[in-house]
Amino acid sequence: MGILLAKRYEEIGHEMGAVGRMKLAMLTKMTSGAAEKAEDSASNLKLIDDAILQLRKAV
């Protein structure tokens, strides 16, 4: 299951709050619920890491 993906969501939640989680969902088209259920595959991790990087750059 998406343990690493869910962890990324928690990290961005702590870092940027609800808005950050919302923006992450918008960029990845994947909610935190969906991330928990998804596989920690390389492509999923890259998708979420790229989105986090984009969010951090925008701050």
Added chain:
Amino acid sequence: MRISTKLITITLGSAVLVTGLVTSLVVELKSVAIGYAHILQGPVQQAAEARRIQVNFLVQVQDWKDILLRGLNPEDLAKYTSQFHAQEAKVKADTRALANATDDGATRQSLNDFLADDEALSAKYEAAYDVYTTHNFDYKAADAIVRGMDRGPGEHLDNAVAELNAYAVSTAAAQRANSIRQLIILLAIVGGLFFVDSIVYCSVLFGVLKRLGQLKAVSDRLAVADIEGLRIDISGHDEIGAIGDSLKGVEAAIHELLAVHAH
């Protein structure tokens, strides 16, 4: 393929078709004009030439009668003899030229028959002329030698004129039938291409309209935050697919926001 690319391709295709149709019609029109010009310069002109030879042959016969009736003194005799021989030579030369020019076998045969009979008639005219000049202008004796002899060649000329007229009419009819056939083939090809073009255009148009309808339905639900059970299934590698993909992000964001608030 992007919608804009599809629309540009269809529009360019239609433009090429219209240009091709206009060009083909111009070429066809030119071909018809050339075909009729050939008929006018060929069989029609040759039929007119045959009628002219026919008249000249009658003038030649009349010139012979002038020799007999009016050539009673040396001066008039020389004048009418000269006219007769000039007319005789002109008829023969024009007939040979027409026989060489015509493509119609029957006409050529009639003209060659006329030339053969006219050669024999010329020999008779020479014999009659000798009788006329050596027997104290005895026109009755001279006329008896050639009387009625011009009917045979005259009939050959009549036949040639009739055959050339018929040949001109049949050639024009063949040209008309050929033009109509080519026009039908051209219109069938262009019509078929336009039909295919229309099918492709309608297919693209209805596809775009259907997916725009789906996009509007999703957009309407997102506008009122009605995301329960919302499933965005708008795919494709075009502009509508890209908008559908963006809406998936919006939907996920709303879900995430609701989940955060629920916690």
